Amino acid sequence: MNEAPLGLLFASLAFLILISAFFSSSETGMMSLNRYRLKHLKNQQHKGAIRAGKLLEKPDRLITVILTGNNLVNIAASAIATVIAIRLYGDAGIIIATIALTLIVLIFAEITPKTIAALQPEKVAFPASAILLPLLRLLRPVVSAVNSITNQLLKLLGFDPETQGDEEVSTAELRTIVTEAGSLIPPRHRGMLVNILDLEEVSVDDIMVPRNEVHGIDLDDSDDEIMNCLQNSAHTLLPVWKKDLSNILGVLHLRNLSRVINHRGLDRTGLEGEMVRPYFIPEGTPLHTQLMEFQRKKVRLAFVVDEYGDVMGLVALEDILEEIVGEFTSNLESSDHHIFRQRDGSVIIDGGASIRDINKQLDWDLSTDGPKTISGLLLEYLESFPDANVSLSLENYKFEILELQGNVIKSTKGQKFESTG
Numbered sequence: 001m002n003e004a005p006l007g008l009l010f011a012s013l014a015f016l017i018l019i020s021a022f023f024s025s026s027e028t029g030m031m032s033l034n035r036y037r038l039k040h041l042k043n044q045q046h047k048g049a050i051r052a053g054k055l056l057e058k059p060d061r062l063i064t065v066i067l068t069g070n071n072l073v074n075i076a077a078s079a080i081a082t083v084i085a086i087r088l089y090g091d092a093g094i095i096i097a098t099i100a101l102t103l104i105v106l107i108f109a110e111i112t113p114k115t116i117a118a119l120q121p122e123k124v125a126f127p128a129s130a131i132l133l134p135l136l137r138l139l140r141p142v143v144s145a146v147n148s149i150t151n152q153l154l155k156l157l158g159f160d161p162e163t164q165g166d167e168e169v170s171t172a173e174l175r176t177i178v179t180e181a182g183s184l185i186p187p188r189h190r191g192m193l194v195n196i197l198d199l200e201e202v203s204v205d206d207i208m209v210p211r212n213e214v215h216g217i218d219l220d221d222s223d224d225e226i227m228n229c230l231q232n233s234a235h236t237l238l239p240v241w242k243k244d245l246s247n248i249l250g251v252l253h254l255r256n257l258s259r260v261i262n263h264r265g266l267d268r269t270g271l272e273g274e275m276v277r278p279y280f281i282p283e284g285t286p287l288h289t290q291l292m293e294f295q296r297k298k299v300r301l302a303f304v305v306d307e308y309g310d311v312m313g314l315v316a317l318e319d320i321l322e323e324i325v326g327e328f329t330s331n332l333e334s335s336d337h338h339i340f341r342q343r344d345g346s347v348i349i350d351g352g353a354s355i356r357d358i359n360k361q362l363d364w365d366l367s368t369d370g371p372k373t374i375s376g377l378l379l380e381y382l383e384s385f386p387d388a389n390v391s392l393s394l395e396n397y398k399f400e401i402l403e404l405q406g407n408v409i410k411s412t413k414g415q416k417f418e419s420t421g
Contacts, residue, residue, distance in 0.1 A: 009084050016077040017109050023070035025113035026132060029124030030055060030062060032117065048126025051133050060150070064143045065136045074105065171197055195324045199288035204281060206356055206372060207323060208304050208313035211245050212408075213352060217252065218242065223266040230257060237301045239314065240275055246311045250275025251301055280305050283312055291320050342413075348402070351375035351409035364416060366397065375409040 033052060041049035055062045081101040085093025117124040136143065154160075169177070178185065178193045185193070216239035217226055229238070238252045239245070252260070252275050260271040281290060281302045294300065300317040338353035339361055347362060353374050355366050371377045378401065379385070381394055385407050391400045396416055403410040 006084065006087065009080055013077055013080045013084065016073045016080065017104060019073045020070055020077065020105060020109035021113040022128065022131075023066050023073070024110050025117040025124050026128040027063070027066045027070075027117075028114040029117035029121045029128060030066075030132075031059075032121035033125055034121075037122075046126075048122075048129060051129035052125050055129055055132055055136065060147055061136060061143050062132065064146050064150075065132060065139055068139065068142065068146070069135065074109075077101065077105070171200060191326075192324055196288075199291065199320075199323065200286055202287045202323065202356075203283075204285045204287065204290055204302070204304050204315045205283050205312070206368065207287070207319045207354070208315040209319075210313045210352065210373070211311055214239060214245060214314055216240060216245075217271075219249070219268070219272075223268075226271075227261075227266050230254070230261075237316070239278070239301075239303070240271070246309070248278045248303055248311060250278055252276075278303055281315075283307075287320050287323060290315070291317075294320070346413055346415040349374050349412050349414055351403075351411055362416070364397070366395075374412060374414075378409055378412065379407075 030052060033056070035056075038049055038053060038056075042053050078097075078101055081097040082094060085097035085100070087093070089096055175194055175197050178190055178197070181190060215229070215233065215235060217229055219226075219240065219242045221229075233254065236254050238254065239248055240250050240252055241248045249272070252271065256274040259274050260267050262270070279297065279299050279302045281293070281304055283304050283306050285293075285304075290302065294302070294317045301314060302316075303314050304312045306312050338350035339358065340348040342348060349358060351374060354372060355368050355374060355377060356372075358364055358374060359366055359368070366374075366377065371380050378392070378394070378399060381392065382390070385404070386401060387404070389401065391398065393399075398415050398417060400413040401409055402413055
């Protein structure tokens with residue numbers, strides 16, 4: 001080597017630096033690949049993805065091949081650089097070669113290629129796999145010997161080299177993936193996907209219509225009252241009960257309205273004949289479970305009952321779908337009618353407004369662990385039935401009770417303020 005022309009030595013050194021850059025970028029590119037996108041591309045029969053997938057099946061072997069190649073070329077480059085420096089500068093060339101080669105390798109064979117690979121892993125890893133895969137087969141005996149030694153060392157240190165990294169994604173992680181998908185998923189679709197994931201954390205209690213707001217038919221009412229209810233109903237499914245909501249007899253679909261009205265008016269016998277059996281579900285049922293049950297049983301309305309069998313309220317299939325896609329424009333009972341913004345920044349809130357709806361519309365974070373309505377939340381906090389115009393502070397929110405009716409808060413004025421703590 002001492003007799004080789006300097007030009008050839010410089011060319012060899014540059015070539016080795018280039019190969020070192022290839023191994024460095026390959027390592028970063030392969031390890032930076034998105035595993036889920038890689039699986040998708042493999043299913044699409046992408047050749048580069050298939051090769052990369054084979055390499056990543058045994059990441060320890062891949063790393064061994066890359067590091068073996070990288071160390072070989074770096075040692076060879078160091079030897080050549082030392083020869084060049086000694087021929088140019090004598091014994092002082094050893095120090096010069098060490099400093100110069102360190103900077104060159106750091107800039108051109110490490111930082112720059114690895115940064116490029118981290119930014120564009122697929123553009124680096126897929127072409128590199130065409131070289132790394134045959135190289136792995138060629139160096140298999142060396143790789144197996146090195147891996148055998150390192151695996152034994154890992155076991156001595158308390159690590160299991162056979163344990164694969166956990167690629168399963170939790171709900172919280174999947175929510176983060178969807179949220180940060182950016183332009184890859186339209187904003188509305190991202191919102192729907194996140195809402196689907198949130199169904200596991202929400203129960204029917206959170207979205208049900210409470211029993212005092214349930215509209216339906218009481219068979220103890222007069223014919224005129226029942227006819228008025230039928231003709232002015234905003235719903236297509238009406239519960240039918242006698243005396244009390246807990247005594248549900250059935251559900252009437254208004255598409256059958258012509259069969260319960262004759263030329264004399266209401267046909268009670270026909271009405272009872274057209275009712276379908278009520279469907280009861282226990283309180284606390286998760287929404288994603290109830291959605292599947294609605295689909296399985298082919299029903300659209302369910303009555304939520306407590307441990308004593310008393311009806312707490314009702315939930316419809318449309319209510320769950322709205323949790324995913326948002327409010328339907330045809331919903332005449334929109335929660336917008338419960339919340340009224342004021343010019344001074346405060347809001348007038350109907351006492352029966354759902355806390356979840358309030359949080360969504362006003363971007364508040366009132367607790368949803370206890371009562372489901374603002375009336376229930378304030379009464380729980382006060383631990384008594386107050387007079388109207390009582391003011392109270394609840395966390396970062398100030399409320400003034402405007403109207404009471406019996407033991408229920410009918411309306412309150414609320415405003416969020418920044419904590420000074």
